[in-house]
Amino acid sequence: MVPAGTFAMGDSSGDRNSADGETPVHPVTIDAFSVDATTVTNDAFATFVDATGYVTEAEQFGYSAVFHLAVEAPRTDILGQAAGTPWWFGVRGASWRQPGGALSSIEDRGDHPAVHVSWNDAQAYCEWAGRRLPTEAEWEYAARGGIERAKYPWGDDEVDEPEWRVNIWQGEFPRVNTLADGFLTTAPVRTFEPNGYGLWQPVGNVWEWCQDWFNPSTYPSAPRDNPVGPADGSARVLRGGSYLCHPSYCNRYRNSARSSNTPDSSMGNAGFRTVAR
Numbered sequence: 001m002v003p004a005g006t007f008a009m010g011d012s013s014g015d016r017n018s019a020d021g022e023t024p025v026h027p028v029t030i031d032a033f034s035v036d037a038t039t040v041t042n043d044a045f046a047t048f049v050d051a052t053g054y055v056t057e058a059e060q061f062g063y064s065a066v067f068h069l070a071v072e073a074p075r076t077d078i079l080g081q082a083a084g085t086p087w088w089f090g091v092r093g094a095s096w097r098q099p100g101g102a103l104s105s106i107e108d109r110g111d112h113p114a115v116h117v118s119w120n121d122a123q124a125y126c127e128w129a130g131r132r133l134p135t136e137a138e139w140e141y142a143a144r145g146g147i148e149r150a151k152y153p154w155g156d157d158e159v160d161e162p163e164w165r166v167n168i169w170q171g172e173f174p175r176v177n178t179l180a181d182g183f184l185t186t187a188p189v190r191t192f193e194p195n196g197y198g199l200w201q202p203v204g205n206v207w208e209w210c211q212d213w214f215n216p217s218t219y220p221s222a223p224r225d226n227p228v229g230p231a232d233g234s235a236r237v238l239r240g241g242s243y244l245c246h247p248s249y250c251n252r253y254r255n256s257a258r259s260s261n262t263p264d265s266s267m268g269n270a271g272f273r274t275v276a277r
């Protein structure tokens with residue numbers, strides 16, 4: 001359980017991306033809740049699919065977004081590159097079952113996060129599990145692990161002090177990854193050390209869907225008591241960054257960093273964890 005409490009939500013370290021609306025820092029009070037120690041694994045997602053016959057949106061659409069160095073598919077399955085982010089390929093057949101495309105599988109990745117799951121897919125899993133996605137405020141509160149105003153779940157030490165603490169990108173993004181942390185794409189969910197509330201890898205590894213609609217201008221007037229985000233919007237909140245984060249490209253592997261995507265989007269570096277009250 002994450003205990004009830006009040007915390008300072010937002011960026012206190014000065015590393016914010018202004019366009020993402022990480023400030024002002026404001027006090028938020030959260031009731032106690034239970035949160036998964038890890039993101040939902042492939043094994044857990046398979047149990048859900050076996051029980052329900054659920055078909056993910058990536059499987060319905062017939063393709064999903066795969067990082068170029070992670071593609072394991074025939075060339076003819078590569079449908080194109082994303083405008084502005086040419087390291088993302090649309091790959092036919094990519095899904096949670098085949099995260100790199102048709103020539104890949106999750107056979108040895110049962111304890112890796114389920115990826116290529118959309119916000120809508122995550123909702124379906126939660127409904128089956130009798131749980132729900134965290135609100136953005138719950139996510140940040142849980143990620144902080146009880147340490148006030150820190151940059152990371154473990155405090156303010158940098159990510160490689162004294163050794164790698166998080167699965168992000170090292171080297172020259174997006175072409176050369178030195179793999180100093182050991183992983184090009186996903187790591188098993190129980191890698192590195194959990195934070196003070198027992199959460200593994202809230203930052204890094206995979207982005208995590210939150211319940212809220214995303215709006216970068218809400219913090220100045222956000223409710224302070226168990227906020228649930230804007231009433232409507234077009235994109236859902238993603239938190240925590242992923243194995244593709246790097247200071248030169250995406251320094252969002254921090255407690256307060258915010259991102260978003262449309263609720264039917266799926267990609268090889270986003271998953272989710274669930275909560276309940």
Ligand SMILES: [Ca+2]
Pocket residue numbers: 167168169170179181182183184185243
């Ligand atoms: Ca890595």
Ligand SMILES: [Ca+2]
Pocket residue numbers: 201202203204205206207208239240241
């Ligand atoms: Ca994460």
